[in-house]
Amino acid sequence: MALAFVVGNKFRHKVTTLLENASVPQDLREELEEILENESTTKLSFKTARKLKKYLQDNGHPFYLHEFLEDGSLYLPEVVKPPRNPELVARLEKIKAKLANEEYNRMTRNVNTQQMSHSGGLAELGRDVRSAKAAVVTVLNFLVTVAAAFACSYMGSQYLFTETTSRVIAAVIAASVVGLAELYVLVRTMEGELGEP
Template sequence: MASECRVTEPLLRALRDVQPELTPESRAAVQAVLETGAGSYVSFRVLRELQSLLRGRGSQLYLHELLEGSEIHLPVVELPERNPELVARLEKIKAKLANEEYKRITKNVTCQSNQQGTLADFGRQVRPLKTVIITIFNFLVTVAAAFACTYIGSQYVFTESAARVLSSVIVASLVGLAELYVLVRTMEGQLGDL
């Protein structure tokens, strides 16, 4: 905290006027300031005493007018030397926190990543699609096989082509409905597991 102020000419004149009325301790400090002249420093304790003397006299000269143009002298703050053990502990803690932050930021980053995500994620996304494609292909093959078997087998029962096609469509439709029923039950079970 500031404790001194640089002396200006108006302040020097005021200090000369009140020097005899000051306390002996303040008088010695003012004497040293008067010998040095403008540019030296005077303590705030002396300035407080000067202000009280000026008030007691009823002077029209106020302290802020005397201090106009002067500068506050801020002493240099000497920082104590830091404990080396404390510095080492702080460095360890900083390094540990930085490492934890780095791990938190990079926990979902792998070297196998592509634009959508990792290859493992891509495999998990493709697996259900592969199952759906196989199921649809299986459904179409089953319906087509039922139609073909009925069409070929109905040549022994029907002689006309229209009757053979109609019977084949009916059997293929029944097989398709049965396949859809089984498919829906299976999908319902799989969705229940999710």
């Protein structure tokens, strides 16, 4: 909280002029002279500032208080923080540690260390190999089925078409139809394995 003004050179000059040319009340004169004489005292209390303002207003002087304080500022004393209680600090540290431990336990609540140690064994490797084997067999089955449909259509279309171009187009169409049917069956099977209708 501000307690006083910090005055500058402009204040000192105007107060000196005021004290030389006017009859200032004795108590106000003493306070102002004390500020002027003592170079280390650069503070003007609010009480003295009020007295000076009242004096200027009552006597109709051409000076205004804001002109006196133009190059000054408010004096804000430094806030001294009281030392922290060591018992309180220790108690706060215990509470922080407890909260951190609770947070850690909440995050790791669903982690099972025994399950983690078993998941890295040969059983998991066997499951992975079986899954990869099933995927490779499915892809090879799809490719063999489409290739066989193409070959059968190409060979069978020789009785309908004499040109090679027509035979290839017919074989591609038949292989595409068989490939799409195979994909449909594959997708429906995978949906059934995932539990979707």
